[in-house]
Amino acid sequence: MAIKxxxxxxxxxxxxxxxxxxxxxxxxVSKETAKLLGMPVKxxxxxxxKILKKEPKFIKATHFLCQELGAGHHADAACxxxxxxxxxxxxxxxxxxxPGVRQMLGRLxxxxxxxxxxxxxxxxxxxxxxxxxxxxxxxxxxxxxxSKLELTKKECFEDFLKKFGLKAEEVICAGDKLGNxxxxxxxxxxxxxxxxxxxxxxxxxxxxxxxxxxxxxKAVEVEKLVHQLNNQSNxx
Numbered sequence: 001m002a003i004k005x006x007x008x009x010x011x012x013x014x015x016x017x018x019x020x021x022x023x024x025x026x027x028x029v030s031k032e033t034a035k036l037l038g039m040p041v042k043x044x045x046x047x048x049x050k051i052l053k054k055e056p057k058f059i060k061a062t063h064f065l066c067q068e069l070g071a072g073h074h075a076d077a078a079c080x081x082x083x084x085x086x087x088x089x090x091x092x093x094x095x096x097x098x099p100g101v102r103q104m105l106g107r108l109x110x111x112x113x114x115x116x117x118x119x120x121x122x123x124x125x126x127x128x129x130x131x132x133x134x135x136x137x138x139x140x141x142x143x144x145x146x147s148k149l150e151l152t153k154k155e156c157f158e159d160f161l162k163k164f165g166l167k168a169e170e171v172i173c174a175g176d177k178l179g180n181x182x183x184x185x186x187x188x189x190x191x192x193x194x195x196x197x198x199x200x201x202x203x204x205x206x207x208x209x210x211x212x213x214x215x216x217x218k219a220v221e222v223e224k225l226v227h228q229l230n231n232q233s234n235x236x
Contacts (some may be wrong), residue, residue, distance in 0.1 A: 001169045003226050004235045006108060007160060009175030010125065012116035012198030013219050015097045015132055022199065029062065029082045036078055037071045056199035059083055095131045100220040105137040108223060115140040115160040117153055154184045174222050178201050178210040185227045195219050
């Protein structure tokens with residue numbers, strides 16, 4: 001079946017979240033956690049970065065950090081502080097999409113329905129979208145709590161299908177997280193593309209639903225893939 005729609009994730013798919021926004025957050029969390037634990041910032045920061053290489057979900061990493069530094073009794077307080085910083089500290093002034101992303105989206109928009117689905121706080125994610133100047137390139141944008149409703153990514157994906165009258169088999173979903181957009185899209189029957197970038201790049205599939213149909217190193221490679229898939233579909 002021919003591809004008619006494409007859903008993209010935002011963070012570490014269309015721009016370098018790990019190297020920009022997340023890097024700033026790690027600095028803030030390290031500083032605040034060091035204050036809470038009464039330890040040097042450099043020691044906490046070094047330990048934190050080491051743990052994050054094995055545990056990319058930074059709230060869990062913060063918990064492990066406190067345990068490793070012998071301050072497990074501070075873990076809950078540190079995690080709460082880390083979560084607060086995560087949703088309030090956004091270094092977005094100089095955000096830029098990966099090279100070629102904006103041009104690719106402009107070309108794809110002429111032939112396909114494009115959706116952007118991103119979670120991480122309604123206000124926070126919308127600020128990123130605007131800072132990256134990507135909003136006008138998508139016919140559908142789904143952010144958690146959009147329209148002031150508590151929604152899951154699955155419901156956003158289903159809204160995308162419903163809005164454009166598409167079947168799941170006619171849609172590609174591209175993102176970096178196996179346990180998130182890749183798993184949900186696979187469960188719905190979409191074609192899935194994993195983009196290998198950022199702190200989740202080394203994550204291994206936990207089950208069959210987390211295995212992507214395709215793995216790419218850059219989001220801009222999606223354009224070539226969708227054309228290849230449609231050429232194959234036309235030959236059948």
